[in-house]
Amino acid sequence: MEIAVLGTGIVGRSLAGRLHELGHHVVLGTRDPASTRERTDPDRMGNPPVSAWLAEHPDVELVTFADAATGADLVVVATNGQGTLAAVEAAGADAVAGKVVVDVSNPLDFSQGFPPTLFVKDTDSLAEQLQRGFSGARVVKTLNTMTAHVMVHPEEVGAGDHSVFVSGDDAAAKQTVTELLRSMGHTDVIDLGDLSTARGAEMYLPLWLRLMGSLGTPNIQVKIVR
C-alpha cells in the first residue's frame, strides 16, 4: 500500500519504519520538510532529530503534509493531538477524500502540567472532530491506547497477548486497519463500534498515564479478558 504518515515525532517514525519494513511504500509528512530536516537537537522527549532517523531510513521520503497525503492510499495521523486537525487541514480535504485516515493521536492538554487533561472528551472526541472536519475521509481511531514502541512491536509486551481497539463509521475502512494491525502483530483487535466509541478509547488515556506513573514504564498494555 501507499501510506502517508503525518507527523515526525516518535509515533510517526515508529509507524513509518515498521510499515516500510512490512513492505509498504511509506512517505513521512511534515509542515515544512526543509526546517524539519535542519533540526539537529533531540526533541523534548530526548529522541534524536528527524534527520538522523531519515539517514537510517533512506527509502522513506520526507515531504509536505499535502504531498504525502495526495499520493497515498491510506493516511496515518500521528501528530500530537493539538496538531491533528491542523495537519489534515494542511494536507487538504481533497487529498484525504475517500481515503482511510487512521487517527492514533490523543487530545492531551499539557498546558497545566503533568498529568495532562483532555481538551475534548465525554460528549465528543478528537476522532469525531476530525471526521466532521473532513467528511470525505474514512476515519478510524486506533492504537492511541499504547506507547509508540508497543504499537509496532506488540510482541515485546506480554508476548503480544493484549488488546487493541478500532472505532469508525466505515466497516471496510475498519477492516483495512484491522488487517494492518494484525500484520504488525496485534492478535486481539476489538471493534468498539462507530466513531463515537473513540470517546471511550480516548478517555482511557488518563488511566494509562497513572499506570505508567505507578508501574514506572510506558511499556504496558491492556488486555480485555472475557
Added chain:
Amino acid sequence: MEIAVLGTGIVGRSLAGRLHELGHHVVLGTRDPASTRERTDPDRMGNPPVSAWLAEHPDVELVTFADAATGADLVVVATNGQGTLAAVEAAGADAVAGKVVVDVSNPLDFSQGFPPTLFVKDTDSLAEQLQRGFSGARVVKTLNTMTAHVMVHPEEVGAGDHSVFVSGDDAAAKQTVTELLRSMGHTDVIDLGDLSTARGAEMYLPLWLRLMGSLGTPNIQVKIVR
C-alpha cells in the same frame, strides 16, 4: 471486620453477600429501611426486590445509613454515583471519621440516555469530592472498573487473571482494601497512587461501556500486561 455496605442495589448486595461469606459481620445501609423492605417489584435492572435478597441472607441486617456506618470499622459506598455524597452525608461525617471508606461508585449521568456521560471528570473525580466532603474519612477508590458479579467472583472471568486498581491518600487504608480485594480473589491489585489517580479509574468507564456493548456482556475485565 465490622463492615457497612451503603446501597442496596446489585453492587451493594453482591459485596455484602460476599463479605459476609468471607466471615465479616456485614450490615446493609439504606435511606429508609422500612420503605426499602416494602418494595416488591424488581428494580429497573430486573433484579429482585431487596426483601427477597434479605430473606436469603438472614445474617445481614438492613438499617439506616447512619446506623450502618456508626457501628462499622469499614464503610463501602455502593450506591449509584449520583447518590454517593448524599449517602455518606446521611451516614454522617462523625460516623465515617477515621474509617476506611471504600468508594466503588461511578459518576455516571444517564440524563441524556445511553451511553451515560460522567458528571465529574478529568480535573476532579467523585472519589476526591467524597474525600473533600468528609475530610476525616480515609477514602479508597476501587472496583469501579468492573460489573458487580466480577467484583466478588473475579475467578469467573479469565480464571481471575486480570487487574484491579486502588487509589487513595492513606497508605494503610489502601493496604486494608488490598487485603480485602485479595480475600475476594483479586490477584493483581495495582496501587495507582494518591486519590487524584481515581480520575483515571473513573474515566475508564466510557471505554468499559463501549466494550460491554461491542462484546455483548458485562463480564469483561481489564488486565494490565507489563
